[in-house]
Amino acid sequence: MTGRSRGPRTAGEVTLLLSSDTPIEGRKMSFVNDLTITRDGRKIYFTDSSSKWQRRDYLLLVMEGTDDGRLLEYDTETKEVKVLLDQLRFPNGVQLSPAEDFILVAETTMARIRRFYVSGLMKGGADLFVENLPGFPDNIRPSSSGGYWVCMATIRSTPGFSVLDFLSERPSIKRMIFKLFSQEMVMKFLPWYSLVLELSDSGAFWRSLHDPDGQAAIYVSEVHEHDRHLYLGSFKAPFLGRLSLQSV
CATH class of the missing domain: 2.120.10.30 (TolB, C-terminal domain)
Structure with missing residues (x-):
């Protein structure tokens, strides 16, 4: 239960x-x-x-x-x-x-x-x-600046080709893809680009943190600020990441 x-x-x-x-x-x-x-x-x-x-x-x-x-x-x-x-x-x-x-x-x-x-x-x-938003938002957490941290589960390639944007208006292609490929196989086509945004209390963009190749974190789904550090979680990676806000 x-x-x-x-x-x-x-x-x-x-x-x-x-x-x-x-x-x-x-x-x-x-x-x-x-x-x-x-x-x-x-x-x-x-x-x-x-x-x-x-x-x-x-x-x-x-x-x-x-x-x-x-x-x-x-x-x-x-x-x-x-x-x-x-x-x-x-x-x-x-x-x-x-x-x-x-x-x-x-x-x-x-x-x-x-x-x-x-x-x-x-x-x-x-x-x-x-x-x-430039990506697909996952969790939202408060920032010490009075705004909000938002982590992107994956990004939308703008400019460029976004698989999810392309498929959003093509349901027949989506159905065919999942008949041919497993979910794990489909995940391999999604970019490893990690992105975390800080928004103001009114929704304005304050700053963004990027890991274009996913070398430090991939598929970021959780962000928590504590003692001038960000702690990053992922729905795929088996570890937590820590980033010093004084270094960015």
Whole structure:
């Protein structure tokens, strides 16, 4: 049984908060992805990337481009779950703002980040935080400058040829590719170019960090800033990377 769990670090016990077997507004969760928690611990906001595909099938989700992803809210006191945003295309990383008035959600296959307001005059509304990103965003984390770090799972070649952009409007070719090749084989056609962006609190581009050949990190999916260093995770590489921000 899978779902959102929690447990004290020292107790060795895990409490299941929400089972993926439980339908939420008529649909079960299949690909629970990222989460962000309010400071008081009451609300947990998380993404379910697809109600059809599971984590191991992420490339099929990318290629199919389905809009069955959701942003959800779990109340730890009432145990209630609400759907905040629906019909998202591969919702991935999610991050509360420092003031906890909105949530950022990476919509990976659309190369954009959505913003959903959870308090204030705009409560319940949503808009685009940034779009037409140079890569396909994965997780989002706060930066010490007051903005956000966004890691690109892979880039879009601009200028140049982007496999994913090319296939996005050609579903028949995508279906043929996955009949002929495995997911691992398809991954070999994706660039190893690693890219991390720092965005302002309004979505403006502040700076970018590049590893064109993927020599230090490939397929960066997680970025965390601590003590003037960035810690980089990958959904493929079996290690963590550390980068000194004083050296860039």
